[in-house]
Amino acid sequence: MRPxxxxxxxxxxxxxxxxxxxxxxxxxxxxxCVDPEIQRWTLVPAGYEERDARDFLARGDAGWTDGTLAxxxxxxxxxxxxxxxxVGFGRPDWQTGRAGEAGYWVVPAARGRGVASGGLELLTRWxxxxxxxxxxxxxxxxxxVASERVAVRAGYRRVGVDTATTKQGEVAVTxxxxxxxxxxxxxxxxxxxxxxxxxxxxxxxxxxxxxxx
Ligand SMILES: CC(C)(COP(=O)(O)OP(=O)(O)OC[C@H]1O[C@@H](n2cnc3c(N)ncnc32)[C@H](O)[C@@H]1OP(=O)(O)O)[C@@H](O)C(=O)NCCC(=O)NCCS
Numbered sequence: 001m002r003p004x005x006x007x008x009x010x011x012x013x014x015x016x017x018x019x020x021x022x023x024x025x026x027x028x029x030x031x032x033c034v035d036p037e038i039q040r041w042t043l044v045p046a047g048y049e050e051r052d053a054r055d056f057l058a059r060g061d062a063g064w065t066d067g068t069l070a071x072x073x074x075x076x077x078x079x080x081x082x083x084x085x086x087v088g089f090g091r092p093d094w095q096t097g098r099a100g101e102a103g104y105w106v107v108p109a110a111r112g113r114g115v116a117s118g119g120l121e122l123l124t125r126w127x128x129x130x131x132x133x134x135x136x137x138x139x140x141x142x143x144x145v146a147s148e149r150v151a152v153r154a155g156y157r158r159v160g161v162d163t164a165t166t167k168q169g170e171v172a173v174t175x176x177x178x179x180x181x182x183x184x185x186x187x188x189x190x191x192x193x194x195x196x197x198x199x200x201x202x203x204x205x206x207x208x209x210x211x212x213x
Contacts, residue, residue, distance in 0.1 A: 001067040002094070005130060011122040016115065018072040018087065018122050019080060020064070021057050025073060028083040029053035032107045039167075041144045042105055046167060063090065070127070074106070074119035084110040087119040089127065089136055097134030097180075099127060104150065117153035124154060128180040135179045139164050142172040151176040 011018045021029075032038060033048040045052050056071070063069020071088035075081075084107060091100025102123065106115045127133040138156060140147045141164070148158075156176035164173045 003067055004064045004070055007072075007126075011126040012077055013118060013122060015077060016084070016118045016122065017075055017077050017080065018119065018126065019075055021060055021071065021073050023054075023057065024081070025083050026050050026053040026057065028107070029056060029086075032083070032086075032105065035105075035108050037108070037146075038105045041141055041147060042103065043166060044105075060088070067092070067094070070123070070131075072119075072123065074104075074115055074122075083107065084115045085119055087116075087123040089123065092127075092131070092133055097132065099133050099136045102136050102138050104147075114153075116147075116150040120150060120154035120156075124178055134181065135177055138176040139173040140176060141166065142174060148174065148176075154178070 030050045030053045033044045060071035069090045074085040087104045089099045089102035156178045159177045
């Protein structure tokens with residue numbers, strides 16, 4: 001396996017940027033990962049503690065070195081020390097150019113401002129550009145309306161359904177994908193499939209991360 005290249009230049013849209021994790025991020029990661037929504041919809045361990053965050057960083061470093069995992073922090077360009085969220089993908093197949101699966105979470109205080117969709121867009125462009133991958137996929141647990149919207153906003157299209165093993169056992173997931181070769185287009189779901197928001201979008205605390213068109 002080949003190591004992933006340095007993030008040079010760091011992926012950015014001028015407002016958000018992706019960077020490698022730092023040991024100083026551990027308290028922020030641990031604080032985020034006890035959030036009930038992150039606990040409910042991702043595979044982060046229950047009862048998350050700082051040692052889990054240190055393990056997360058160690059897995060990220062090992063995966064970077066052997067080319068099996070790209071795990072990155074989403075930050076604001078003007079405040080790179082504050083973690084807004086996490087994006088990453090694992091198990092890229094360098095032969096076919098397909099990556100196994102991407103994932104993301106956003107700290108509760110930064111939600112509703114385009115951090116996840118902007119971070120996923122940056123991750124995807126970097127993977128397709130600097131790394132030469134041709135496809136990224138996402139598995140969204142059924143009912144995670146917010147995450148489905150993030151995927152669509154970041155140019156992913158729904159390609160199917162599957163099951164996955166989670167902390168809650170085996171659950172239904174919706175599979176999304178974005179292909180480097182396909183032109184970006186909005187995905188219009190049939191009305192019967194269109195998700196109904198179960199919870200209000202968290203109110204933006206500032207207009208710091210302008211929404212993309
Ligand atoms: C899902 C999550 C990552 C969204 O992060 P975010 O930064 O608030 O998302 P964005 O601001 O980029 O929003 C993108 C879209 O999702 C919509 N959205 C965000 N939160 C929503 C919510 N709670 N309900 C309905 N829609 C929501 C936004 O309105 C926006 O829609 P639009 O493109 O139609 O305008 C965040 O809520 C989170 O961390 N959840 C827990 C972890 C998780 O579910 N991870 C994904 C696992 S697959």
